[in-house]
Amino acid sequence: MEAFTVLEAIVAPLDRPNVDTDAIIPKQFLKTIERQGLGKHLFDAWRYLEQDGKQVDNPEFILNQPIYADARILLARENFGCGSSREHAPWALADYGFRAIIAPSFADIFANNCVQNGILLIRLSADEVDHLFHEVAANPGYRLRIDLPAQEVQTMGDSRYCFPMDAGHKHKLLNGLDDIQLTLKHEGAIRAYEAARRQSEPWLFRDGI
């Protein structure tokens, strides 16, 4: 996994609350057995129009505006990523190129899935997010600098917003670590736990019923 330290990039605004994972990546793209290649289907229903049986870019959709072509930061509203647990949503966001999302709140499972895929989720207050939406609208090509070690979002005008962060998640993002390796360091503890439960609750094991 790619490590995350500091990112300075263009911010794309997606001004709707409760953006669900079906909207991020509709189900017809869940039939893949790969992790890569989903970026072209990100926000598919909003991003494309049918014209004479062909799919064309919807000029109304924000990500289709040329100014946001290189956006790496997504600015969103509350409860972003609600709905299904599909990890295809962060896969699509990452494959498209987003490395960080700023919103007042995120759905729990989505948030977990983002950590597994090196996407930094930044929770700012609803007022701060609102302010950033105004800034983005007023300043074409608006950029932000995200400093993960300092847990700060810095504007080009030098305002700073601190954001909270789970220490374990931060460590993993900063180092791009694979969870399974970390967990297998506790192999002995897992085996001991399992042995004890096999005694006390044998019905939890299929050969124990």
Added chain:
Amino acid sequence: MAAKTLYDKLWESHVVHTEVDGAVLLYIDRQLLHEVTSPQAFSGLRAAGRKAWRIDANIATADHNVPTTDRAAGIVDPTSRLQVDTLDQNCAEFGIEEFGMLDPRQGIVHVIAPEQGLTLPGMTVVCGDSHTATHGALGALAFGIGTTEVEHVLATQCLWARKSKSMRVWVDGELGRGVTAKDMVLAIIGKMGTAGGTGYAIEFAGPAVQALSVEGRMTLCNMAIEAGARSGMVGVDAITIDYLRGRPYAPVGRIWDQAVAAWSELHSDADASFDAEIRLHAADIAPQVTWGTSPEMVAEIGATIPDPDRESDMVRRKGWTDALAYMDLQANTPLSAITLDKVFIGSCTNARIEDLRAAAAVARGHQKAASVKVAMVVPGSGLVKAQAEAEGLDKIFKEAGFEWREPGCSMCLAMNADRLEPGERCASTSNRNFEGRQGAGGRTHLVSPAMAAAAAIAGHFVDVRDWSAP
């Protein structure tokens, strides 16, 4: 000893290790696998040369992509077929038990695991699927995970997690006639909002919850995720134990007695405290119908569609306006005036035998309205289907002009051939009314099975409490 919540008890009994920063390595007793969220997990294992840690903790079935007609002919869509074949191959390679597409025990993961006794009280249950919360109805800690976590559980039998806050949703009194667990949970979501439970584990409790069957409790817990909570649960009582007795994978004999003794502790202590509490009165709950594109956009059947212009919160006002535009509905329209193109009775929310009985009781002796193109009944599992046929429910449905299908997720999310066409409007017993959920451009109204059946017959929504037998 401090009083504990059910969630405390379930959590504490699964802690393998705690890091200094409070992150917990949590042991997972049961993992359910299906074809959509597992292929990349298996390929990850294979790439790293890892084996499954404990194969007997896993059980797999294909449910999302399977056809609901003429199953013997196989799956026509090549991408769907590839996913199902990939699951078969992965299970064979890693030694994991699978209920294949033609197995009578096949069905929606969240229907078959409780039905088989694969979900037991006191377990931690995970699945790469957000509706895993369903299994909490049996006094288990159950939650949905992503594919990387599926791989992690396969490889280590554990997950890294942090304890959520606890919330109790207490429902007093008794539900009225014709009002079901589905109406209860929609009313709860309407009250809490779809993000109201974010960061919480919800326990449903109170006399009205205790009065529900295990199947009704599953409907309730199933939609905890629609209130933002990863897990929903109900304490164990005699109803839970009766439900489990004799299930194929439930313990027997001396071990059963030992298990029952342990399970009897799985409820919140009387004086346990919660971080948040919500109270409702069952008698206040009427049959519910969603009118928008989020489950919180819900009202009782006698109501009219709310007017965004009267909403002062600007973000909500915009949400309502967008939703009504998508749904092609006008503010202030009575819900009972909404007419339907299709009706779907199915999904892990409402496709168990009691749901089908409730729908059949309404449909019996009536005819589907000519204006409703299709009314589809999709049982949650092969065994539910067989049971329904033994009771003659399939005949009642067919005589009323409904279609009787093979088990699977079907039009809950339209990954197989069952879907809405653009602009079509559907009364659905499933759990999500998001834009395009049941097919691009499709419009979904969430209701109970009885309300869906009544709508199929009337052609528009009706209050099932006014429904009289012919």
